[in-house]
Amino acid sequence: DELAPSFQLDTSSFRARLTIKQESKSGVGFEGGENRWMVKLADGLATDLSVNLGAGEAKLTLGSMNLRSVSLNIGAGKVNADLMGQPARDYEVKIRGGVGECIVTLPKTVGIRAEIKGGLGSVDVEGLEKKNDGYENAEFASGKVKIRLNAQGGVGSMRIIAK
Numbered sequence: 001d002e003l004a005p006s007f008q009l010d011t012s013s014f015r016a017r018l019t020i021k022q023e024s025k026s027g028v029g030f031e032g033g034e035n036r037w038m039v040k041l042a043d044g045l046a047t048d049l050s051v052n053l054g055a056g057e058a059k060l061t062l063g064s065m066n067l068r069s070v071s072l073n074i075g076a077g078k079v080n081a082d083l084m085g086q087p088a089r090d091y092e093v094k095i096r097g098g099v100g101e102c103i104v105t106l107p108k109t110v111g112i113r114a115e116i117k118g119g120l121g122s123v124d125v126e127g128l129e130k131k132n133d134g135y136e137n138a139e140f141a142s143g144k145v146k147i148r149l150n151a152q153g154g155v156g157s158m159r160i161i162a163k
Helices: none
Strands: 006-010 017-021 046-061 066-082 091-096 099-106 111-117 123-126 129-131 134-136 146-152 157-162
Touching (some): 091 099, 099 146, 111 123, 111 157
Parallel strands (some): 046 066, 066 091, 099 157, 111 146, 123 157
Antiparallel strands (some): 006 017, 129 134
């Protein structure tokens, strides 16, 4: 119970805001513990998703959601963000890397534009072509739906994969 996340739902405006937090615990009995969450959100709701990962591992399967925006702030750990799917609208993805590994998988069937600034770690891009000051796929020029990715690498590695 002491490691249970807290949930707060704010419906006071026209957009609901759900906040899930895991407080940091230390002391006797907390070292080496594991805490797993499985959170399922409704696919049909227009969603602005913001994930702040302090330390740990996150597997985000988001491609079936009706995304408006995605923001990933990574502290220490590993994040695997799977955005594969057929989005109905344009959206933006912002990533701020930390210490660890970040893998982002994007659907090449929609237009993709990625602007990536490396940190001290490595940044690898697969399935996109270097164009001007970023990376794009062939669909970006004429695609009806576009994903714009803005990524800032950290100390670890970042992989952006369009497939």
